[in-house]
Amino acid sequence: MPRKTEIKDYIRTIVDFPHEGIMFRDVTTLFADPRGFRMAIDQLLHPYAGVRFDKVVGLEARGFILGGAVAHQLSAGFVPIRKKGKLPGAVISEEYQLEYGEAVVEIHDDAIEAGEKVLLVDDLLATGGTAEAGIKLVERLGGQIIGCAFVIDLPELGGRKRLEAMDMDVHALCAFEGL
Numbered sequence: 001m002p003r004k005t006e007i008k009d010y011i012r013t014i015v016d017f018p019h020e021g022i023m024f025r026d027v028t029t030l031f032a033d034p035r036g037f038r039m040a041i042d043q044l045l046h047p048y049a050g051v052r053f054d055k056v057v058g059l060e061a062r063g064f065i066l067g068g069a070v071a072h073q074l075s076a077g078f079v080p081i082r083k084k085g086k087l088p089g090a091v092i093s094e095e096y097q098l099e100y101g102e103a104v105v106e107i108h109d110d111a112i113e114a115g116e117k118v119l120l121v122d123d124l125l126a127t128g129g130t131a132e133a134g135i136k137l138v139e140r141l142g143g144q145i146i147g148c149a150f151v152i153d154l155p156e157l158g159g160r161k162r163l164e165a166m167d168m169d170v171h172a173l174c175a176f177e178g179l
């Protein structure tokens with residue numbers, strides 16, 4: 001095995017998971033490697049040197065792992081966006097489209113104050129449906145999204161273009177061609 005030098009070298013691809021025809025980009029191998037995980041957190045933070053954030057918002061589930069470490073480095077608070085029915089307090093919700101059907105994500109309605117500066121973090125940007133729903137939740141609470149940071153972009157699925165059309169600043173550490 002050649003020495004791993006880039007983020008992409010740490011990401012494992014599982015063919016036909018969870019469905020036939022999907023190349024699943026598995027970040028657990030990146031997270032499990034001490035050098036890889038540190039590199040990912042450092043690179044997610046890189047464009048935001050000197051920027052002050054109030055909150056990091058992480059998208060369930062792998063966005064929690066990245067977002068927690070990023071929030072610690074930024075001395076910011078961490079706020080989870082969860083799938084419907086998981087958060088215990090009062091929430092606001094957004095529906096979004098999945099490949100088949102719909103899903104709902106939620107945020108506590110007091111998790112972000114109006115005017116707070118927010119960094120949105122997730123492991124992977126595909127269609128952008130999840131991130132768009134997360135952005136809408138933060139903006140409904142009056143938060144100001146300064147950036148959206150991902151480890152992986154799947155450009156063929158159009159998520160980056162979708163978020164950029166919403167005037168979002170999108171930062172991804174690597175891209176994979178193919179679904």
Ligand SMILES: O=P(O)(O)OC[C@H]1O[C@H](OP(=O)(O)OP(=O)(O)O)[C@H](O)[C@@H]1O
Binds near residue numbers: 062130
């Ligand atoms: O850009 P999109 O097309 O919305 O897809 C990206 C989302 O899909 C994956 O999460 P998934 O919905 O599989 O949930 P999980 O992390 O809880 O497994 C990934 O971690 C992103 O959150």
Ligand SMILES: Nc1ncnc2[nH]cnc12
Binds near residue numbers: 124
């Ligand atoms: N190819 C893929 N790998 C991992 N997570 C995904 N979410 C959507 N598409 C994915």
